[in-house]
Amino acid sequence: MQKTLFDKIWDAHVVKQVEGGPDVLYIDRHLIHEVTSPVAFLGLKTRGLKVFRPDKTTATPDHNVPTVDQHLSIKDELSRHQVEMLKKNCDEHGIVYHGLGSEGHGVVHIIGPEMGLTQPGMTIVCGDSHTSTHGAFGAIAFGIGTSEVEMVLASQCIMQPKPKKMRITVNGKLGKGVTAKDIALYIISKISTSGGTGHFIEYAGSAITSLSMEGRMTLCNLSIESGARGGMIAPDETTFNYMKGRKYVPQGSDWDKALAKWKELKSDENAVFDTEYTFDASDIEPMITYGTNPGMGMGITKTIPSTDGMEGTDKVTFEKSLRYMGYAPGEKMAGKAIDFVFLGSCTNGRIEDFREFARFVKGKKKAPNVTAWLVPGSKQVENQIRAEGLVEILEDAGFELRQPGCSACLAMNDDKIPAGKYSVSTSNRNFEGRQGPGARTLLASPITAAAAAVTGVITDPRELL
Amino acid sequence: MAYDRFSTITSPAVPLPIENVDTDQIIPARFLKAVERKGFGDNLFRDWRYNADGSPKTDFVLNNPKYSGKILVGGKNFGSGSSREHAAWAIYDYGFRVVVSSFFADIFKGNALNNGLLPVVVEPAFLEKIFSTIEVNPAATFTVNLQEQTFTNDTTGESVRFEINPYKKHCLQNGLDDIDFLVEMKDEIAAFEAR
Numbered sequence: 274m275q276k277t278l279f280d281k282i283w284d285a286h287v288v289k290q291v292e293g294g295p296d297v298l299y300i301d302r303h304l305i306h307e308v309t310s311p312v313a314f315l316g317l318k319t320r321g322l323k324v325f326r327p328d329k330t331t332a333t334p335d336h337n338v339p340t341v342d343q344h345l346s347i348k349d350e351l352s353r354h355q356v357e358m359l360k361k362n363c364d365e366h367g368i369v370y371h372g373l374g375s376e377g378h379g380v381v382h383i384i385g386p387e388m389g390l391t392q393p394g395m396t397i398v399c400g401d402s403h404t405s406t407h408g409a410f411g412a413i414a415f416g417i418g419t420s421e422v423e424m425v426l427a428s429q430c431i432m433q434p435k436p437k438k439m440r441i442t443v444n445g446k447l448g449k450g451v452t453a454k455d456i457a458l459y460i461i462s463k464i465s466t467s468g469g470t471g472h473f474i475e476y477a478g479s480a481i482t483s484l485s486m487e488g489r490m491t492l493c494n495l496s497i498e499s500g501a502r503g504g505m506i507a508p509d510e511t512t513f514n515y516m517k518g519r520k521y522v523p524q525g526s527d528w529d530k531a532l533a534k535w536k537e538l539k540s541d542e543n544a545v546f547d548t549e550y551t552f553d554a555s556d557i558e559p560m561i562t563y564g565t566n567p568g569m570g571m572g573i574t575k576t577i578p579s580t581d582g583m584e585g586t587d588k589v590t591f592e593k594s595l596r597y598m599g600y601a602p603g604e605k606m607a608g609k610a611i612d613f614v615f616l617g618s619c620t621n622g623r624i625e626d627f628r629e630f631a632r633f634v635k636g637k638k639k640a641p642n643v644t645a646w647l648v649p650g651s652k653q654v655e656n657q658i659r660a661e662g663l664v665e666i667l668e669d670a671g672f673e674l675r676q677p678g679c680s681a682c683l684a685m686n687d688d689k690i691p692a693g694k695y696s697v698s699t700s701n702r703n704f705e706g707r708q709g710p711g712a713r714t715l716l717a718s719p720i721t722a723a724a725a726a727v728t729g730v731i732t733d734p735r736e737l738l
Numbered sequence: 739m740a741y742d743r744f745s746t747i748t749s750p751a752v753p754l755p756i757e758n759v760d761t762d763q764i765i766p767a768r769f770l771k772a773v774e775r776k777g778f779g780d781n782l783f784r785d786w787r788y789n790a791d792g793s794p795k796t797d798f799v800l801n802n803p804k805y806s807g808k809i810l811v812g813g814k815n816f817g818s819g820s821s822r823e824h825a826a827w828a829i830y831d832y833g834f835r836v837v838v839s840s841f842f843a844d845i846f847k848g849n850a851l852n853n854g855l856l857p858v859v860v861e862p863a864f865l866e867k868i869f870s871t872i873e874v875n876p877a878a879t880f881t882v883n884l885q886e887q888t889f890t891n892d893t894t895g896e897s898v899r900f901e902i903n904p905y906k907k908h909c910l911q912n913g914l915d916d917i918d919f920l921v922e923m924k925d926e927i928a929a930f931e932a933r
Contacts, residue, residue, distance in 0.1 A: 288930045289923065294905025297923065299930055309822065311773035322921065337771065351771035358773050402821040402845060418823035418849035419775075420915065428920035430927055434903065436844075466758055467815040470844055500818060502844055566758050566818070585866065586813045590757040683767040683820075692790070704762040704819060706785045 275541040277438050278507050279473050282413045282538070286396045288430055295432040301395040303330040303425045304381040305368075307337055307359040308685070309400030313423035314362040324366040326429045331390055332363045333371040335380045336401075337685045340648050340675035343373045352686065366426075379651020379677045382406040382619035386490065387653050389519030393508040393535040398425060403619045403701060405496040408505035409489035410512055411538045413473070415503040436502050437471050437547035440540075442478035445554035450735040452629070453488030454621060454699070454718035456480065457495035458560035458570040464550060466568040469501025472548060475540060476506050480554035486515040487625035494620045495701055498567040507539040559734055561606050562703045562716040564594040569703070570716065573733045577604050597705050598713050599693075606715075606731050613696035614645040614726040615708070616719055617675075618682035621699035622650025624657045626719040631663040633723035633734065639671035640729030646688055647672055648680040670727070684709045697725040741854025744910040747835055748881040748892070750807035752799055753872045759812050760819035761846065765828040767820075778824055779831030800832075804876040809836045811868050816857075817846025826853045836882050838889065840865045851906050852915060858882060858889050858900045867891065884911060 276284070289297040310332070317324070324330065334356040339347060347353035356373070363370035371377030377384060382403055385391040393411035398404060400422045407414035421431045443456060461468075474496050476489075484492065489506050496504030506512075513532060516522050523531040558572030571577070577595070579602040580588055595601060600609075616622075616630050627649065639645055647667065649655040655677055658664055664674055681688040682700035684707065690696045692711025699722050703714035715731065724734035769781040787798050794801040810829060816839040817825060826849040829837060837855060840862040850857045860868070871878050871893050881890040884907065890897040902910075909915060920927075 288927055291905050294903055297920065297927075299927070308770050312775045312823075315774060316917070320917070320921075325924070325927075336767075349771075355771055355773055400821060400823075402819065404821075416821035416845055418821055418826070418845060418852060420823060420849065420852035420917070424917050424920055427917055428924065428927055429931075430920050430923070432916045432920070433848075466818055467841060467843070470815070470841070500815070500843055566760065586755050586757050589755065590813065593756065683762075685767045685770065702760075702762065702819060704760045706766055707762050710766070710785055710790060 275544040277540040277544040277546060278411065278475055278505060278538055279413065279438050280544070282394055282396065283435060291432065295434045297430050298396060298433050299430055300398050300425050301329065302385070302390055302397040304385055304397070304399035304404070305330055305332045305422065306381050306401065307334040307355045309419050310362065310422055311355065311358050312419050313426055316423040317426055322427050324368065324426045327367040329429060330368045330426065331371070332359055332368050333378055333381055333384055334359055334373060336679045336683065338373055338678040339686050340678045340680045340688060343676045349686070376652055379653065380619045380622060380679055382494065383622055383650035383654065386410065386486070387519070387651060389516055389522035392516070392522065393512065393538050398431065402497045403494050405503035406490050406494040406619055408493040408496065408503050409486060411505055411508035411535070413503065413505065416497065436473045439469060439472040439474045439501065439548040440546040441474055441476050442551045443476070443480040443554055444478045444551065445480055447480055447554045447557065450559050450720055450738050451557050452718040452720060453484050453491040455557055455560045457492050458562065458567065458716060459557045460552065461495065461499045461568045462560070462570040463552070464499055466498060466566045467500040469496065469499035472501050474501045474504040476504055481506060482509060485625060486511060487623045490623065491620055495567070498701060508535050559718060559721045561721060561731060563598060563600055563606055565597055565703055565705050567701065567703060567716060569594065571606070573607055573721065573731070577602050577606065579603055607733055609731045610695065610729065611643065611697050611715070611725050611731060612694040613690050614643055614722050615648070615681045615696055615698040615700060616722055617646070617648030617650060617680055618700035619650065619679070620701045621719050622648065622654065624654050626699065627654065627658050627663055628661070630719045630723045631666045633720055633737070634670040634672065634727055635666050637670055637727040639726055642729045643726050645672050645726050646675060646681055648675045649677050651677050681708050683707060684712070697722045697731065741830070741913055743913040744835065744854060744856060744884050746881065746883045746885070747808055748879050749809050750805070750877050751809035751811050751838070751868065751872055751880050752805045752807055753869050754799060754810060754812045755869050757813035758815045758818050761817060761822050761825040762819055764817070764825040765822065770822060770824055775827050777831065778828035779833065782828040782832045808834055809838060809880055809882065810834045811838045811865070811872070814839060814841040814862065816842050818843040821845045823849045823853070826850045826855050830855045838865070838868065851910070854910060854913065856882065856884065856910060860889060860898055860900065864898055867894070867896070
């Protein structure tokens with residue numbers, strides 16, 4: 274039978290099929306952080322269990338850490354306790370831990386690929402929905418709850434029903450100023466935040482294969498925002514070139530052997546997907562969101578949709594959302610004033626994102642009304658930004674660099690957007706209060722964020738390219 | 739984790755006729771700093787439920803004494819967003835045992851089932867009827883029968899069947915979780931690794 278890439282990897286990891294129930298799925302790589310793991314470790318303790326395969330789990334604190342003065346003790350007592358608890362649990366169970374300030378520290382979904390922990394054909398899970406990021410390498414990667422974190426720690430397996438398969442094909446060439454982030458926001462605006470539910474997505478088409486690994490990670494990262502369990506892209510030369518020589522990637526003759534296997538990882542020509550969508554890259558503009566879920570996005574030259582034709586809870590929900598945002602149907606987004614810009618997160622906190630942002634603001638100045646938080650996704654990204662001389666460009670333009678972490682993406686630390694303020698954010702969610710109670714989030718690409726940062730208003734970046 | 743065995747529940751329901759109720763609304767990230775799982779119910783729907791100064795928002799349904807019960811009824815795509823299991827914990831800890839919607843986000847659904855919280859999927863039209871029944875009479879009761887897999891609007895007598903996979907049903911009825919099952923399988927898992 275013709276199989277999809279997803280089928281091939283999933284089927285190879287099924288330890289057992291439970292009658293009338295989910296599959297017992299073997300997990301190759303488990304990433305943990307401070308927020309969703311402590312209760313899982315507590316569960317192990319209560320049951321008197323040890324971690325079954327400690328070498329398959331890697332830990333780093335990211336959600337809850339400050340992005341300034343990381344050499345000092347964390348001020349917030351609860352955050353400090355959570356981070357210390359992660360370290361303690363890792364020490365106790367023999368799990369590798371990349372602490373604050375260390376060379377391996379960063380957002381889980383940034384450090385996994387950076388170190389080569391993420392590899393084609395693997396099953397990868399983490400107690401974080403954006404685990405879908407790792408699918409960019411042709412892996413099955415998805416977010417899990419804390420009970421499932423405990424399952425993986427206890428048995429290296431979880432129990433999951435096999436999702437349906439969806440293929441999203443984007444053909445053609447992306448226009449100037451249009452990035453992977455725009456592809457993702459465009460897709461979600463078309464299929465909605467629940468369009469992918471119950472499915473695992475494979476992205477295909479010339480617009481996808483022409484993306485860099487960073488771009489592919491951004492796209493796969495946002496799969497969850499369409500409701501899908503995850504998204505993946507078949508590995509190719511771009512993938513292998515990115516991986517070669519990274520710390521945990523096979524070396525020497527092992528590399529050749531692995532490479533031969535990875536090259537087999539693609540959907541069979543006549544494999545059947547449960548759902549298929551096809552889009553044309555030339556229809557995609559730089560995107561911006563205007564509402565309180567990632568599906569409420571549009572091309573930056575467009576106007577906010579009207580409520581004509583909406584009824585029932587659809588209409589109530591849409592109106593509630595615009596009321597929260599302080600916007601009205603029919604308004605243009607371009608030209609609206611903003612207060613904050615956030616560059617970072619597992620969506621857009623990689624080196625390419627900082628390069629694009631820096632290239633855009635080079636020789637320009639940050640608008641005086643804008644507060645900008647530039648947060649690298651990892652220590653390695655931070656080091657690279659410095660090594661490439663991007664810090665000087667950013668500083669000349671009036672920006673400063675913070676230290677790695679999830680930061681204002683979910684505002685668990687002090688990086689909170691004040692109530693009522695508008696934030697153009699390269700992160701993944703524009704939910705009410707996501708960036709702080711009352712904060713209003715506009716999701717966009719790093720380039721669109723850079724354009725807003727220098728003009729102080731929502732701006733089509735193509736006008737300044 | 740241990741939770742109550744699920745049998746039949748007859749209760750009034752709390753209506754939340756909003757779509758895409760995301761996990762950041764159910765439990766905002768700033769309340770995820772605990773290292774134990776208790777007390778999350780206090781911050782359930784925190785920013786919809788309380789003003790910044792901590793005073794209750796009187797127009798929010800959980801602050802309206804007319805509404806109570808063990809059943810929460812939400813608009814479609816309930817539980818979208820993050821994988822935080824704290825969302826399921828908060829709903830359970832507040833006292834709900836069932837969430838009804840026409841559509842749940844996958845991770846939330848899995849988390850709910852792992853914590854003794856039953857997600858019941860009903861057709862959109864039936865969901866609208868539930869909302870209108872509660873609007874007419876906030877004390878109207880509904881009956882959830884897990885054994886029969888039925889959800890009944892006791893006012894109208896209309897009953898619908900809901901889906902749940904037999905394994906999960908067995909777990910809920912017996913207060914079991916997957917970890918016991920997986921730990922028992924260790925030899926099989928080790929054999930799989932050796933393949």
